[in-house]
Amino acid sequence: xxxxxxxxxEQLEGQLTDVTLELIGVARRLAASRGSGVDALxxxxxxxxLAATVPADRTxxxxxxxxxxxxxxxxxxxxxxxxxxxxxxxxxxxxxxxxMDVAAAVATRLGWPLxxxxxAIEERDGQLVATSQLFGGKILADCPVGxxxxxxxxxxxxxxxxxxxxxxxxxxxxxxxxxxxxxxxVRATGLERPEAADVDITRAEKIVAxxxxxxSKDNLELAEELAEGLGAVVAASRPLxxxxxxxxxxxxxxxxxxxxxxxxxxxxxSGAPEHLEGMRDAELIIAVNKDPKAPIxxxxxxxxxxxxxxxxxxxxxxxxx
Amino acid sequence: xxxxxxxxxxxxxxxxxxxxxxxxDLDRDSVSxxxxxxxxxxxxxxxxxxxxxxxxxxxxxxxxxxxxxxALYTALAKGAQRAVKLVGDFExxxxxxxxxxxxxxxxxxxxxxxxxxxxxxxxDDLDGQLAPTLGALLDWPHTGVVxxxxxxxxxxxxxxxxxxxxxxxxxxxxPAVLGIQAARATPRYVPVGRVRQAMRExxxxxxxxxxxxxxxxxxxxxxxxxxxxxAEMLTGSPSDVAERILEILRARGLY
Numbered sequence: 001x002x003x004x005x006x007x008x009x010e011q012l013e014g015q016l017t018d019v020t021l022e023l024i025g026v027a028r029r030l031a032a033s034r035g036s037g038v039d040a041l042x043x044x045x046x047x048x049x050l051a052a053t054v055p056a057d058r059t060x061x062x063x064x065x066x067x068x069x070x071x072x073x074x075x076x077x078x079x080x081x082x083x084x085x086x087x088x089x090x091x092x093x094x095x096x097x098x099x100m101d102v103a104a105a106v107a108t109r110l111g112w113p114l115x116x117x118x119x120a121i122e123e124r125d126g127q128l129v130a131t132s133q134l135f136g137g138k139i140l141a142d143c144p145v146g147x148x149x150x151x152x153x154x155x156x157x158x159x160x161x162x163x164x165x166x167x168x169x170x171x172x173x174x175x176x177x178x179x180x181x182x183x184x185x186v187r188a189t190g191l192e193r194p195e196a197a198d199v200d201i202t203r204a205e206k207i208v209a210x211x212x213x214x215x216s217k218d219n220l221e222l223a224e225e226l227a228e229g230l231g232a233v234v235a236a237s238r239p240l241x242x243x244x245x246x247x248x249x250x251x252x253x254x255x256x257x258x259x260x261x262x263x264x265x266x267x268x269x270s271g272a273p274e275h276l277e278g279m280r281d282a283e284l285i286i287a288v289n290k291d292p293k294a295p296i297x298x299x300x301x302x303x304x305x306x307x308x309x310x311x312x313x314x315x316x317x318x319x320x321x
Numbered sequence: 322x323x324x325x326x327x328x329x330x331x332x333x334x335x336x337x338x339x340x341x342x343x344x345x346d347l348d349r350d351s352v353s354x355x356x357x358x359x360x361x362x363x364x365x366x367x368x369x370x371x372x373x374x375x376x377x378x379x380x381x382x383x384x385x386x387x388x389x390x391x392a393l394y395t396a397l398a399k400g401a402q403r404a405v406k407l408v409g410d411f412e413x414x415x416x417x418x419x420x421x422x423x424x425x426x427x428x429x430x431x432x433x434x435x436x437x438x439x440x441x442x443x444x445d446d447l448d449g450q451l452a453p454t455l456g457a458l459l460d461w462p463h464t465g466v467v468x469x470x471x472x473x474x475x476x477x478x479x480x481x482x483x484x485x486x487x488x489x490x491x492x493x494x495x496p497a498v499l500g501i502q503a504a505r506a507t508p509r510y511v512p513v514g515r516v517r518q519a520m521r522e523x524x525x526x527x528x529x530x531x532x533x534x535x536x537x538x539x540x541x542x543x544x545x546x547x548x549x550x551x552a553e554m555l556t557g558s559p560s561d562v563a564e565r566i567l568e569i570l571r572a573r574g575l576y
Contacts, residue, residue, distance in 0.1 A: 012487070072462075096484065100465050100466065103453070104449030105453040106457075114449045116447060129541070136444055138545070140544050140546055141542075141543050142542050144540075185493065186462045186464070187491065187493075188491055190489075192487070193487055243507055270335070284573060285552075291335070293337060297552045298551060310559035311562055
């Protein structure tokens with residue numbers, strides 16, 4: 001039975017993502033306990049110098065023009081071919097915008113089980129258990145992973161990226177791309193980076209963040225005033241940005257920006273896992289929410305179960321607003 | 322040609338969620354169901370595409386709750402042309418994504434749509450998201466985290482969100498399966514009266530399906546997250562709380 005672990009390395013324009021290092025870190029820990037190794041699959045075009053920096057035991061490098069920008073079909077075909085060829089025990093894929101396209105499709109095609117949204121992977125009583133975060137972070141599911149093949153898609157930020165950092169790869173093996181890469185039905189046509197924003201929330205020392213609880217666009221004024229009184233900037237969770245109330249440059253979370261301010265005052269944010277991913281490292285988190293079971297209270301240092309308007313107005317009065 | 326939208330009802334995570342005595346499912350009797358929020362966006366995106374191209378919109382769902390009709394009639398009231406409901410011996414059970422996709426794939430193939438739209442993810446899709454799973458089963462091109470679509474001759478152009486506001490533009494040959502993160506507009510509201518009208522005037526097509534052999538997600542137990550890192554709660558009147566918050570900020574030189 002194969003015991004090695006295959007990690008799909010995620011890179012964008014020649015830059016490895018943090019989650020890739022996190023995945024290699026946890027893979028190394030699991031492989032070490034079994035005396036096996038970690039393969040990292042690097043997909044791209046002209047990324048051989050990047051491959052040399054991947055801290056795996058073996059780096060599998062596949063280059064093809066279709067892999068220059070992320071192409072979900074190309075990545076899926078490539079990972080599937082490599083998994084069939086190398087027959088790893090586990091395949092670790094980041095649960096990101098890119099990884100989500102690949103993990104479920106590859107697992108389905110291979111007929112291997114998939115545990116998505118993994119936030120922990122650990123030995124318990126001699127068995128490996130992958131813990132998936134479900135129902136908006138309110139419930140965890142422990143899933144036994146046997147000795148058979150499995151695909152795990154892992155949440156960004158669930159593991160430390162330190163563990164993987166020091167070791168250079170022992171070898172790089174260049175793989176021939178599968179023939180399907182020359183007959184793809186998906187084409188990546190461009191990548192667009194956001195325009196420079198009026199405010200860079202990733203550099204802000206203090207953030208007043210608002211979520212669905214703010215209820216209407218007009219109520220944003222209260223958050224703006226409060227932020228002004230505290231010398232903070234206003235950021236938001238995804239629904240407010242989707243509704244067009246604030247620009248995307250103000251969005252905190254998985255698909256938005258990762259922030260690490262000295263103060264994160266969260267008003268009316270329940271704390272979906274995707275949001276927590278972007279702010280859990282803030283030095284001081286104070287959360288105000290009506291729902292005492294809101295997951296935001298699991299990462300906050302101080303919590304208030306109350307109507308955000310009552311608290312915001314009381315704060316505003318004291319700040320001389 | 323048509324646009325197929327897959328709707329799924331999921332436990333409302335805003336409500337308190339209780340775990341069943343078996344430990345491997347929620348207590349379904351105490352759960353209240355809502356249409357997966359991202360599926361609402363998928364429907365909205367399909368309705369926007371219909372406005373631009375005149376395609377019919379078919380909503381499809383597997384009725385695992387016995388309450389799917391309401392969601393389908395609401396979709397019809399919003400502007401969908403047809404509704405198809407898959408029924409079987411799985412009411413009140415938790416179907417894995419792969420089981421759902423397995424039930425849906427032949428029905429979708431039969432509908433032969435130009436595009437399948439569904440939510441990017443669901444709160445209970447333990448074994449992965451529906452769009453890539455269904456895409457793999459149908460062997461149709463697919464992608465998720467889509468925030469904009471445009472239909473052209475033989476292709477769909479989509480905007481996919483990566484992170485930090487970075488957008489990737491893709492072109493997929495149709496038929497394709499899309500996991501929608503956010504529609505280009507806020508999902509439309511429909512008054513109850515219009516839903517009632519849809520209930521009177523339209524029919525939901527039913528397709529009887531066999532329950533798959535392995536239909537539940539594989540897990541050993543569900544549990545609530547440990548409250549280890551739980552916040553220190555500040556209590557009292559709003560002004561007491563405000564005062565405490567400012568004290569905390571002052572102590573750290575933040576105010």
